[in-house]
Amino acid sequence: MAAKTLKINGTMISAREGESILEAARDSGVSIPTLCHLDGLSDVGACRLCIVDVGGRLRPACTTAVAEGMDIQTNTEQLRAYRRQIVELLFAERGHVCAVCVASGHCELQNLAVSLGMDHVRYDYLAPTCTVDISHQRFGIDHNRCVLCTRCVRACDEVEGVHTWDISGRGTSARIISDLNQPWGDAESCTSCGKCLLACPTGALFQRGSTVAEMEHASGRIAVIVESRRVRG
Amino acid sequence: MSDTPKIKLATVWLGGCSGCHMSLLDLDEWLIDLAARVDLVYSPIADIKVFPEGVDLALVEGAIASDEHMEIIHTVRRNSTLLVSLGDCAVTGNVTALRNPLGEAGLTLQQIYVDHGDPRGIIPAEPGIVPVLLDKVVPVHAVVAVDYFLPGCPPPAPRIRALLEALLAGRIPTAEGAKMLRFG
């Protein structure tokens, strides 16, 4: 495969053809914040946190392929400001109360807020009504914590091959649903494999019985499953 | 140290659990150092009824949840040079704001005291004695300008100390890294 030469933050690097900017940056030690991206799953370019400046235009690093001669900036003042605004918008959208969250201390959203220097949220808290569904024997879903990244939807569809999860509605009324918007425990298609829990970046999907700060998502395991499946052919 | 004039410090307890004040007290012996450099002119741990004028630094714990909070916070802002939102309730609304999805104050009280409480329950209403709830709990900065934010539920004592040390030394407190910023 042909190599592409490009510049990231002023440094020349070479990348494989067809690789995303995100992969190329990580290979060369540059980290770019992400939320809807998860290694092993397809990319949707939805959270917009990985936007980078490509020759003056903003592009999502996860879905933009490298090209010869690209001049990429990953951490300009403008990008940092936009990323912080995006994370603030998420915190304002639903009830992300870290103090009483099962994933506190192990949460990608919480960590993003820290790394982007978010000391407060400048927007109105929308405070929507969100349910907590603990009808499943082992797992629960707290919609207050959901950021609609669709990692669970993709893990279920692409890795488990079931597609129990999808999204209903649109805009801020969108909600993750199981089967026909039934309680998770009644969703016949669910195999209770728990891959959605692995994929979830926040405290939205959790093991029942876990209390504050107890829920750790081993999201890296999704990539391991996918990679070993690929190697085995 | 003694030749520098003491700064006037106030701490305020609004819609919160007082955990942030507990965390402040967790500073243990450093409180003695602090006492040498500040005059505590208003605080739930000091018996002072009226928020004084000319306060240099006010640490505010808790969200704005009632008409009383609303009145106090405006006084605090008017009478203080620097105002710090201390802890997640002040900064985000946090647990205090968990009631917001239930709707306006009347609906909320109905659900808490009657629907999910005692069906014969009575909604407390003693104007002038029991503060009247606001329809929506909001963070402090939604009502008045805030100079610094110190997240945490509660903010760990070293985090409070780092902020106070910076302010006492006339520096801008750093607002970065998990040590200073993590919510929860």
Next chain:
Amino acid sequence: MDLHELQQIARRERERRRRIRIHCCTSLGCHASNAIEIKRRLEEAVIAAGLEGEIEVAGVGCMGFCGHGPMVEIDPENILYEYVSPDDAPSIVASIHGGACTAGRGDKNHPFFARQYPIVRKNGGKIDPERIEEYIAAGGYRSLYRAINEMTPAEVIDEITRSGLRGRGGAGYPTGLKWATVAKSRGDRRFVVCNGDEGDPGAFMDRSVLESDPHLVLEGMSIAAYAVGADQGYVYVRGEYPLAIERLQKAINQAKKHSLLGSQIFDSALDFRVDIRVGAGAFVCGEETALIASIEGGRGQPRPRPPYPAESGLWGKPTLINNVETFANIASIIERGSAWYSGIGTESSRGTKVFALTGKICNTGLVEVPMGMTLREIVEGLGGGAPDGGTVKAVQTGGPSGGCIPASLFDTPVDYESLAKVGSIMGSGGMVVMDEATNMVELAKFYMEFCMDESCGKCIPCRVGTVQIYRLLEKITAGEATPADVDQLRALCQLVRDTSLCGLGQSAPNPVISTLKYFPEEYDALIKP
């Protein structure tokens, strides 16, 4: 079907015609104002007067002057009646032989008509959209024949490229270049998609074209299919347009019956089938990747581009997506040549554009004018300015994705670049006129509510950013906002514009940005110090 048969159909149709045709507009606007009853009463009146041998009544497509409908025209006498009621029917028929007419007389020399240059709307108000024979008699399907028999696909693309035609859906991408990309893209199958999801409120050009001249669109699509090598087409029409869907379906059936769609069109190797896909009420489906998702039966959520649909579209195959008006230009370009077409309009924006003039304007309706005409000529010249002695304050072009242009900039020529320069877009062609009674902050809020409700929810800046912008506008209109809130508003607009995934999100703040720019005093008046 061959050329001879085509000519036969045209000849038979001309022979069938009566000397005088009473054209009765049956497009949506007039349809909703009793046009069908008027047509029936006219037919009765013709029979009652015993004039069936001389006069026929034809239901025709949109005449454009919707605000003065229902409209009836006597052809070839060139007499126009407006605000017609069913009771006027006998006197209209009688007037042909000198009787007095009770219907209001319209003026064909009115600037509204006189300054138009109909290409897309050439058959509007002239032919019965439900009869393919009338389209063929008007020269229809000759261009398709010509393209297939006298030109190579590459020559067709070249002709379109040289015409300078740009996408009429809003962004103005060069049509020929798009066709060339699709033709060159690798794939075992290619698709042609006509975007008829005209979602901009205040725009109804595409509805009118589909209702008035569906074959013109089908012919354009077939020429495109030949040029790019597609065998299947889809017309995606809004569910809000039942009449357009009905007429388009009739047109497809007729074209199939005459072998103008299907296998071996004009005995060539071209196979092309067209199906209608009916939208289900989602503005975002006008965005091409969302439209593809919707045709595939999914949630109409956009995906990042590249890859562009020209390379990877429907089911991952190269897909040509043009809007209704773009396709409606094709047959004329093939018929009259790229040199003719590129002679119309301006250097960068060739040809004509159809605009829907609505809002606080005297002459509501559709106009087709050469690109480069100024806003003033369109709004004041053709549109006649504000009604009831009012003053026009601004015009919103491009719908919720466009911007508000103040009257002080009405000398701006209407072309893609000039409109962009003043902070708006061409969009699909809606022009909503505002007079001094319109509060611009309220208007910005109206648009933001629209974008908020229509946000698909996929990307965060659009999903939540539009809600926060809306809330700030609510705070402003309630008189509770401070200057800091206005700064916040600007910063959010910038975020949503720069970081949203698709065009809907990226352009959602335009109405706010443009009203902040041109009508700051209306915001200031509402801000607390």
Next chain:
Amino acid sequence: METSSVSPHMRDTSASINDNRLKILEATMKRNQYRPDALIEVLHKAQELFGFLSPTLLISVARSLHLPPSRVYGVATFYHFFSLAPQGEHTCTICLGTACYVRGANNLMVAAEGAIGVSAGKTTADGTFSLASARCLGACGIAPAVIVDGVVAGNVTPRDLSARLVALLASPSKDESRT
């Protein structure tokens, strides 16, 4: 779903196996070769036949088109045209497109809400009337426009609309008049 009192004229969806509407729906799916991408076409047809999309209908469509139920539900709730709740016997849709807005469509909405007694997007408790808003009907030439029971009307005034709706409410329902 909240249905305090189910009105007799609410269209029935507890379709029996022999229901002719199911056969028509089946024919639609067959004509589309049960292709998953025909989902929206099929939902259009289902709604046209049954008035709304019940869970039973959605599940049967999902099975026939080999789609996961969540996918079908996701699509059905994405598009505004599809309704998962029964609609009233009469419907009034007010266009809130820009041209209609500029010409006072908001006042029409207020008048309709007053006449019918429910807000936009809602159906009266007795199932008689549904009030809805539309984005743009493309009838801008005759703005403001409304659709009452499927018929488009233009240049509508609040007074006309109120009178029209009050008259419809007062008229005997179709079912009653049929018997």
